[in-house]
Amino acid sequence: MKSIILDVDTGIDDTMAIAYAAHSPELQLLGLTTLFGNVSVEESTRNSLYVLEMLGREEVEVYAGAGKPFARDNVLGYAKHVHGEDGLGGALQDAIPKRTAGSMTAAQFMINQVRSKPGEVTIIAVGPMTNLALAIQADPEFVTLVDQVVIMGGSVTVKGNVSPYAEANIRSDPEAAKYVFQSGLPITLVGLDVTMKTLLPRTRLQEWRNKDTKLSQFVADAADFYMNAYETWNPGIGGCALHDPLAVGMVIDPSFCRTEAMHVEVDVGEGSPSLGRTYAVEQTDSTKSPNINVCLEVDAERFLEHFMNRTV
Numbered sequence: 001m002k003s004i005i006l007d008v009d010t011g012i013d014d015t016m017a018i019a020y021a022a023h024s025p026e027l028q029l030l031g032l033t034t035l036f037g038n039v040s041v042e043e044s045t046r047n048s049l050y051v052l053e054m055l056g057r058e059e060v061e062v063y064a065g066a067g068k069p070f071a072r073d074n075v076l077g078y079a080k081h082v083h084g085e086d087g088l089g090g091a092l093q094d095a096i097p098k099r100t101a102g103s104m105t106a107a108q109f110m111i112n113q114v115r116s117k118p119g120e121v122t123i124i125a126v127g128p129m130t131n132l133a134l135a136i137q138a139d140p141e142f143v144t145l146v147d148q149v150v151i152m153g154g155s156v157t158v159k160g161n162v163s164p165y166a167e168a169n170i171r172s173d174p175e176a177a178k179y180v181f182q183s184g185l186p187i188t189l190v191g192l193d194v195t196m197k198t199l200l201p202r203t204r205l206q207e208w209r210n211k212d213t214k215l216s217q218f219v220a221d222a223a224d225f226y227m228n229a230y231e232t233w234n235p236g237i238g239g240c241a242l243h244d245p246l247a248v249g250m251v252i253d254p255s256f257c258r259t260e261a262m263h264v265e266v267d268v269g270e271g272s273p274s275l276g277r278t279y280a281v282e283q284t285d286s287t288k289s290p291n292i293n294v295c296l297e298v299d300a301e302r303f304l305e306h307f308m309n310r311t312v
Contacts, residue, residue: 009037009127011083017244033106049097065106066130070176089225154191154278171276261290
């Protein structure tokens with residue numbers, strides 16, 4: 001069993017990732033840490049608490065983290081056109097979680113966990129990299145104590161999704177991403193290179209609805225909204241990508257993706273149209289040794305079946 005912390009900006013694909021992780025016996029969910037991204041940090045914290053409640057996992061604590069980027073004042077803008085006003089496609093229906101977040105910050109919780117279990121904790125980060133950057137800044141030894149960090153972010157060999165160059169999580173806080181990438185953390189990058197190949201077809205939602213539980217209807221309703229958003233910019237796609245769940249899948253079974261070690265950097269040039277771009281430096285540059293294992297190919301069919309059998 002692998003001990004994990006899920007670092008989330010809980011929107012719809014985060015919700016599916018949390019459910020997938022919670023139902024996977026290979027994983028011990030130590031806690032959720034939250035931050036801005038798809039929604040505000042307050043909304044992602046509320047959503048995370050509610051999703052855990054729906055899953056019957058109230059023993060898992062939630063710790064709120066960054067409300068703004070690491071080195072800039074302005075948030076790029078929340079993705080409510082993709083995830084809905086509540087971040088859950090309206091599936092929240094004004095529900096109020098029974099619990100509140102823990103008193104520690106997200107970064108402090110991460111630090112405490114890796115110090116109490118050196119070499120045993122995996123962090124799965126599926127939002128901006130801000131909480132990770134803050135943890136490294138507060139405790140430089142953090143990078144030597146983590147087992148691995150699996151990041152949903154970036155688009156090293158393909159186009160971005162919020163600009164022709166940049167993926168949303170990296171673009172939301174490019175300075176944090178650069179800081180994390182240069183930190184020496186053992187990182188696996190699960191980016192658009194593979195996540196856009198993991199389509200959850202709309203036709204599969206009926207499998208969840210047929211289970212006729214509060215959880216299955218909740219996740220199906222949220223996913224349905226998410227798919228409608230996908231359809232607006234990719235007519236005829238007939239589903240949605242499983243971005244955040246694939247990052248969880250790579251911790252359960254690393255054979256889902258083929259990876260390649262690369263030296264990846266982040267464009268942080270203010271005013272640059274390629275702000276937030278993640279790009280690989282040619283290995284002919286001897287000063288740039290590989291710093292990240294980048295996922296380049298995915299066994300999408302096998303992953304989809306694994307995900308569907310566990311999520312609800």
